[in-house]
Amino acid sequence: MKYWLLKTEPTTFSWDDLWKSPKRTTRWDGVRNFQARNYLRDDMQVGDLAFFYHSSADPTAIVGIAEVVRAGYPDESAFNPSDDHYDPKSKRDAPMWYVVDIRAKQPATKPITLAELREQKGLAHMVLLQKGSRLSVQPVSEAEWKLIYRLAFAG
């Protein structure tokens, strides 16, 4: 099983939105970055877990854990000319963009902020904390996962 971090702006789609979704499940669509696409298409598997991170928020923080409930499949929103995420370069017979389905699993006992994450020595190499890091789908190591879980989800 692998671990991940998914970024979202809560004004667009928040943890509460996910929690209130039917079956607490949503399609993680609209990702338009090739590296993130590769993770969605090739690496995320059913049962993988992901920290749910609020960016451009006050505060920016990890606020929950979601579980992958369907592995990568083509992003329909790329085919729809009236969708904000329409991309004419993506074809049905050669999809360019992919999604996974995720289900809310557990809210943070105490959300852990970006500033608090930066204080942790064990997280020095975490993708989220690297200078200029903008990836919206990121791998998280098992050690990073356990450390953050203990701080924000245990108890």
Add this chain to the structure above:
DNA sequence: GCCAACGTTGGC
């Protein structure tokens, strides 16, 4: 609102 950093586009 500012702006640094990044990814993409397109001219050459």
Add this chain to the structure above:
DNA sequence: GCCAACGTTGGC
């Protein structure tokens, strides 16, 4: 293939 210009991300 290079790289300047542009648009976007996202912390502050």
